[in-house]
Amino acid sequence: MPSGLLDRLGMSQPLVLAPMSGSSTPALVSAVSRAGGLGSHGVGYLAPQAILDDAAKIRALTDRPFALNLFVLPDEFDEDEAAIDQARASLDALMEREGLAVRTTRPERWAPRFSDQFAALCEARPAVASFTFNLLTPEQMHELRRRDIAIVGNATSLAEVRAWATLGPDAISLQGAEAGGHRGTFLHEPEDAMVGLFALIRLAARAVDIPLIAGGGIMDGRGMAAAEMLGASVAQLGTAFLGCPESAAAAAWKQDIPATEDTRVATIRSFSGRAARGRRNTYVDALEAQAGRLPPYPVMNALTSPLRKAAAAAGRGDLVSEWCGQAAGLARIMPAAELVAILLEEYAQARESLA
Structure with a gap:
């Protein structure tokens, strides 16, 4: 495991909670961070003050690093x-x-103005900031770097991986076709960028020398280990955590997930x-x-x-x-800390088996 990326992101375990806007909560984010992973909070729907309030709530629950995620959008529509x-x-x-x-x-x-959200994120100063729907400007990259905020860009294709690489982020998050939630595609029509995760990992690992975070259809420790074997540094899971009591997903939605x-x-x-x-x-x-x-x-x-x-x-x-992602039927409904412990045990067993 490339310790450099984990150290840079403040993690001790190769697990990232996907930033699920509307479903992630300070309680869910902090539970994953406390367990050694990186809890990511999707704040794309939130007004600037709400972003600051949620960042304060997370810090009240854990002293571990966490990430905030924004949708890169124009200010007007x-x-x-x-x-x-x-x-x-x-x-x-x-x-x-x-x-x-x-x-x-x-x-x-x-929707809130992205420029105002970005300013609030900079003020909140999370350890990590991740972005989807588009690229940042060089000026925005500079604002984050001077605050020592690690930067993660989201990509759904090799062209998008290369586009982010030119900006020099700390990591690139790969969103395979299997992933649930909004597609982050920005250089193509979404249907033209439905690249499977395992193919995308191999293509990206050959093309760029930047740590990769793999997301899409990973629901257990075996999937985490498989992504690592293909070239990812860290696995990102979202649907796996939707059914946790800490998630803000609607109760009826949580009941439907395992039956999908x-x-x-x-x-x-x-x-x-x-x-x-x-x-x-x-x-x-x-x-x-x-x-x-x-x-x-x-x-x-x-x-x-x-x-x-x-x-x-x-x-x-x-x-x-x-x-939800493609493998939603593998969801396990339990508190986040218990789920993280099981995932890491499965991951360790899978690596031992491969060794």
Whole structure:
């Protein structure tokens, strides 16, 4: 195991908690960090003050290093009024049909300004900052480096790996096609960058001399060891932790995860306006056919927010965005600390077997 990367990221174990925006919590992040891994908190949906508040909560729970993750987005977004009207009509009709007593609203902003979020992240000074959806500017890289914040960029293809490599991050996080949640693709159409994790690791390891974090479909210690054997320095797991009591995933969603069939995991645009991997459910069956006519992220994501909140409160997992990776059926429902202990035991046994 390349000790340099673990030391740089403040880890003693080769395990990263995927930064699951909307599902990660300070309790989940701190549990993984306390166990020697790197807890990552997805803060892409949060306002700047909420980012600072959550960073303080994590520090109150652990003195171990942690990561904050942001979506790299423009500060302002185009508004297609016809697409917005169509989306609102379709969503309102679905909610009425499914018996949910809420309707869409138009928020003051579709999403927080990235520049404000980035400033808050710099003020919070996590040990590690990771970024998805696009590259940082050289100026932003400089701002992080002068605060001694380790930088991790997300890539879904070899071209994206090389693009991040030119900026000199501390590590590159590889998002294989098997990964759950939003696709981080930024140089291609998402369907053109559905590269399997094991292929992506080998391609990236040959192309760049930068430590690699492997994510996508890894649910146990054997998968962690396999990723390492192929050239990754660290394994990143997200879906494996969704069912933990510390996760903010809706209760009904947590119940659905272990029962997810491999053929029911699909690439979905209709929840947020951006390609994401998750479980086909009632919502997806009703709205996905319209995905091409719906507004892009983050507009669609904001419009579906009332429905997702109401569905979660009503125990309707089939109407929330049940993001999950390809191997969701391998999920184990238990507290995060127990899961980390099992994962590391499995990892050690797998390495011993290989030796």
